[in-house]
Amino acid sequence: MTNDEIIERTNAAIAEEFELNMNDLVPSASFKDDLGLDSLDAVDMVIVLEQEFGIKIGKDPKILKIRQLSDLHSYVIDKKNAFLN
Amino acid sequence: MLRSFLHNLGFYFVFLALNLSILFASLPLYLILRLAKKNTGQVIRRIIWIYGRSWIILTSFFTKIEINTKNKIDYPAPCIILVNHQSFFDAFCMGALPIYDIAFLVRSWPFQIPFYGHYMRSAEYINSENVSCEEFVREANQRLNQGTSIIIFPEGTRSKNGQLGRFYSGAFKLAMESKIPIVPICIDGTGKFLPKGKFWVEPNPISITTLPIIEPTQFASYGQRAHIELRKAAKKKFIEALG
Numbered sequence: 001m002t003n004d005e006i007i008e009r010t011n012a013a014i015a016e017e018f019e020l021n022m023n024d025l026v027p028s029a030s031f032k033d034d035l036g037l038d039s040l041d042a043v044d045m046v047i048v049l050e051q052e053f054g055i056k057i058g059k060d061p062k063i064l065k066i067r068q069l070s071d072l073h074s075y076v077i078d079k080k081n082a083f084l085n
Numbered sequence: 086m087l088r089s090f091l092h093n094l095g096f097y098f099v100f101l102a103l104n105l106s107i108l109f110a111s112l113p114l115y116l117i118l119r120l121a122k123k124n125t126g127q128v129i130r131r132i133i134w135i136y137g138r139s140w141i142i143l144t145s146f147f148t149k150i151e152i153n154t155k156n157k158i159d160y161p162a163p164c165i166i167l168v169n170h171q172s173f174f175d176a177f178c179m180g181a182l183p184i185y186d187i188a189f190l191v192r193s194w195p196f197q198i199p200f201y202g203h204y205m206r207s208a209e210y211i212n213s214e215n216v217s218c219e220e221f222v223r224e225a226n227q228r229l230n231q232g233t234s235i236i237i238f239p240e241g242t243r244s245k246n247g248q249l250g251r252f253y254s255g256a257f258k259l260a261m262e263s264k265i266p267i268v269p270i271c272i273d274g275t276g277k278f279l280p281k282g283k284f285w286v287e288p289n290p291i292s293i294t295t296l297p298i299i300e301p302t303q304f305a306s307y308g309q310r311a312h313i314e315l316r317k318a319a320k321k322k323f324i325e326a327l328g
Contacts (some may be wrong), residue, residue, distance in 0.1 A: 016313060019251050036251070039191075040241055043218045044254045051309050058215060 006053070006080055007073045013052040017044055027070035035069075045072075055079045089287070092147060096286050099143050104200065107136045116287045126209040130186055130233070133208055137180020144177075148278055148288040154295045157183040160268055161298070163234040164262050167269045168247055169323050170238040171276030174291075178272055179236060181293045188228050190255075211235070218258065225259050235259075239319070243281040249327060252320050257312040259302040269296040269319055271326035296322050 001009075011025045020035060031037040037045075040065065046057045053076060057063055066072050111132055118128040141150060160166075166187065168175060179187065193214040196202045205257070211224050225235055239249040239257075260267050274291035299322070304315045 016310075017254065038241075039214060040253055040255070043216075043221070047218055047254075047258075 001080065003077050006077050009052055010049070010073060010076050011069075013048050015044065017048045025069060026032075027073065030067060031072075032067070032070070039078070040041045049076060053080055053083075055083050087122060089285075092137055092288060093286055095146075096147055103136070103139055103143065107139075108200075121140070125207060126188075126233070126254055127186055128217040129204060129208040130188065132158075133204060134180055134182075134185035137177045139180070140174075140177035140240060141180045144174075144291075146288070149290045150181075151290065151292040151294075152181045154181050154183060154270070154293055159295065159298075160174045160184050160234070161266045162186075163229045163232050164266050164298075165229075165256060165263075166234055166236045167239050167256060167267055167319055169270075169272055169327070170240050171244045171247060171274075172243060172279045173242075174275045174279045174282065175238070175272050178275065178291070180269075180292050182295075184234060186232065187234045187236050190225070190235060192241070192286070209233075213241075213255065222260070223257055226263055226310060229263055239316075244276060245281055249320070249323055252316050254312055254316060257301075257316040257319070260315060261304065261311050264302055266299065267299040267315075267319060269299065269322050270294065271296055271323055273327060294326060298324055 011022060014020065015025060016023050018035070018037060018041060024035060029035055031041075046063060049055065050057055055076075057079065063075060066075060091258060114131055114132050114135070115128050118131055119125075123131070141152070160183065162184070163186075166179075166182075168179070174244070176189070179189075188208060189210045190213050191205065191210055193212055196205055196210075196212060209228065211221070211228065213221060216224075228235055237256040237259075239252040239255075242254045244250050256267075259265075271294045272291070273294075274289050277289040278288060279286050298320055299315070301311075301315055304311045304318070307314045
């Protein structure tokens with residue numbers, strides 16, 4: 001799976017889970033200010049990504065520090081690559 | 086203006102009188118219900134239900150309240166009760182239900198409210214914040230297994246503009262995992278009666294309506310997406326009910 005495919009699947013999964021418009025999912029989008037997501041959504045975010053990519057995130061402190069979409073993309077790409085290696 | 090002022094004066098006088106009454110009545114009520122072999126959580130939930138029912142009766146002197154919450158037999162025991170959220174007053178509206186053994190799913194901050202927080206902890210309400218999905222499902226299943234129904238506001242917070250907000254997934258994941266039926270309850274009018282962030286009440290008709298049950302087992306064929314389809318179906322019911 002290429003990085004672009006990971007980004008596309010990440011966006012599609014969170015758009016469906018959080019009832020978001022795909023057009024709003026630009027890399028610089030802030031989860032809180034632009035997408036209206038909050039701490040309760042962090043729990044759902046972990047499950048969505050674990051299901052979508054078959055990775056284990058659990059209570060990884062790194063994901064709690066993510067504030068914008070591009071950081072989430074990088075996080076998932078790193079996780080996926082680590083999983084494959 | 087004077088009429089509105091008098092309305093609010095009366096409303097908050099009733100608020101104070103009712104809170105004091107419940108405070109003093111709690112101990113004898115607690116002892117009576119304990120003698121009836123109810124556990125502490127059940128007893129406090131019953132007292133809270135009586136408090137909510139008292140609110141409904143007293144508020145009906147200030148504004149029209151239309152109750153269509155059916156009968157006890159229409160609520161599977163236990164069930165997951167979904168309620169749209171327009172106002173702080175919505176919690177009191179649960180006194181209009183014909184069942185009382187119900188625990189709320191709430192965020193962290195309401196547990197800090199003086200008076201209410203103590204009762205909420207004693208009633209074994211579930212804190213939805215700072216827990217993983219597994220922890221939430223485990224704790225919710227404990228309540229369901231003991232026959233206690235759970236009330237969830239799927240929007241997570243009160244609407245600022247009266248419009249139905251985005252639904253969080255927790256309630257629907259719980260329903261899919263536990264296979265417990267969902268009973269949607271549509272509240273309308275409380276957002277104008279006591280809007281979010283305001284303390285000034287405005288007489289405005291309120292309706293509390295129980296909608297048809299949704300069986301999560303009907304969505305099992307969607308696999309991993311089941312909770313999303315269940316969420317969409319539930320939201321559609323509220324949209325139709327709110328018109």
